[in-house]
Amino acid sequence: MNTTEERDKTGKIIVIGGAGYIGSVLVRKLLMQNYKVKVLDYLLYDNFSSIAALSENPDFTFIQGDFTDDGTIKTALDNTSSVILLAALVGDPISKKYPEIAVKINEYGPIKLINHIKNLKIDKFIFLSTCSNYGLRTDDTPADENSGLNPQSIYAKNKVAVENFILANKDEFNFCPVILRCATAYGISERMRFDLTISEFTRELALGNELLVYDENTWRPYCHISDISDAIIKALETPGDKIRGKVYNVGSNEENYTKKMIVDKILKFIPDGKVKYREGGFDPRNYRVSFGKILKELDFKPKFRIENSIVDLITAFKNGRYRDFEMRKNFYGNYELIIDK
Numbered sequence: 001m002n003t004t005e006e007r008d009k010t011g012k013i014i015v016i017g018g019a020g021y022i023g024s025v026l027v028r029k030l031l032m033q034n035y036k037v038k039v040l041d042y043l044l045y046d047n048f049s050s051i052a053a054l055s056e057n058p059d060f061t062f063i064q065g066d067f068t069d070d071g072t073i074k075t076a077l078d079n080t081s082s083v084i085l086l087a088a089l090v091g092d093p094i095s096k097k098y099p100e101i102a103v104k105i106n107e108y109g110p111i112k113l114i115n116h117i118k119n120l121k122i123d124k125f126i127f128l129s130t131c132s133n134y135g136l137r138t139d140d141t142p143a144d145e146n147s148g149l150n151p152q153s154i155y156a157k158n159k160v161a162v163e164n165f166i167l168a169n170k171d172e173f174n175f176c177p178v179i180l181r182c183a184t185a186y187g188i189s190e191r192m193r194f195d196l197t198i199s200e201f202t203r204e205l206a207l208g209n210e211l212l213v214y215d216e217n218t219w220r221p222y223c224h225i226s227d228i229s230d231a232i233i234k235a236l237e238t239p240g241d242k243i244r245g246k247v248y249n250v251g252s253n254e255e256n257y258t259k260k261m262i263v264d265k266i267l268k269f270i271p272d273g274k275v276k277y278r279e280g281g282f283d284p285r286n287y288r289v290s291f292g293k294i295l296k297e298l299d300f301k302p303k304f305r306i307e308n309s310i311v312d313l314i315t316a317f318k319n320g321r322y323r324d325f326e327m328r329k330n331f332y333g334n335y336e337l338i339i340d341k
């Protein structure tokens with residue numbers, strides 16, 4: 001699918017979980033590039049406002065529903081050319097808080113969905129996985145796609161289970177599966193998440209609060225949501241025979257940071273910010289990641305750096321953009337679920 005003309009002949013791209021933090025950015029990019037887009041989202045965080053403005057676009061359709069429900073997914077997949085699965089209970093804390101719901105949405109749901117689309121005429125299935133799967137590295141070397149996985153949380157274990165299912169069965173699929181292991185995301189979205197490191201640290205310091213940081217020397221890679229969206233579109237547009245059944249880390253070699261390195265970057269803009277460091281936090285993850293494969297094979301290189309996002313967030317706070325945070329906390333992060341959904 002390379003030209004607008006070709007795209008118009010196909011069915012729609014369905015973005016499951018498209019009203020979330022990454023989805024709200026991805027969907028806008030797809031529409032800008034003349035794709036016809038359907039979003040299926042359960043709106044677990046009262047997050048309709050993230051995509052409400054798109055409803056007047058004739059190329060956009062929204063369906064509210066649960067992708068793990070057989071009837072919902074059957075209807076939603078009608079006239080669909082490719083499937084992008086973003087929907088999940090995202091992050092270690094919320095998955096730990098609701099372990100039964102997490103395994104249903106993050107493991108059983110995706111496997112059921114894949115078994116369902118086996119019988120349809122789907123071109124690509126893009127599965128959003130996470131670099132958290134590398135978990136705790138036992139040495140200092142950056143993990144590549146062939147490195148052993150060492151998931152530390154129920155969230156990452158569920159993601160690894162789906163990856164394993166895809167990789168074990170890929171030769172039987174009549175569609176092209178692709179697995180994208182994304183770095184921790186940052187950047188401003190219509191559905192913000194202040195439970196992620198860059199936005200959480202910047203928020204605390206911009207508001208003048210004392211920031212408490214556990215295990216400041218632990219490493220992790222980061223990637224802007226605009227760049228993650230570009231990587232997804234790259235996977236969508238790359239010929240299937242080139243990427244069928246492949247795994248790609250999504251991010252940049254230059255954006256592996258310790259928590260302390262992130263704090264120091266924020267303090268350049270907020271020099272009087274107060275920070276306290278402590279050892280012995282509950283998150284054991286410590287991993288650096290290599291992004292050489294996606295650069296070499298798909299010519300993908302992120303455009304943004306974390307400084308861009310830090311400056312944007314500080315400006316947003318100065319201008320009162322998130323002054324309703326306490327009133328709409330559920331919208332601004334994956335803190336808790338509205339259980340009766």
Ligand SMILES: NC(=O)c1ccc[n+]([C@@H]2O[C@H](COP(=O)([O-])OP(=O)(O)OC[C@H]3O[C@@H](n4cnc5c(N)ncnc54)[C@H](O)[C@@H]3O)[C@@H](O)[C@H]2O)c1
Nearest residue numbers: 017019020021022041042043044066067086087182184185
């Ligand atoms: N944000 C990150 O740092 C990050 C890093 C690596 C990978 N990822 C992956 O990217 C994807 C998107 O992450 P995000 O940060 O945008 O998360 P998010 O929580 O902001 O968005 C997830 C969306 O999925 C929806 N959803 C959840 N369960 C659903 C269900 N059963 N049916 C329909 N919709 C459902 C939610 O309502 C929400 O809108 C996830 O698969 C995540 O694992 C995210």
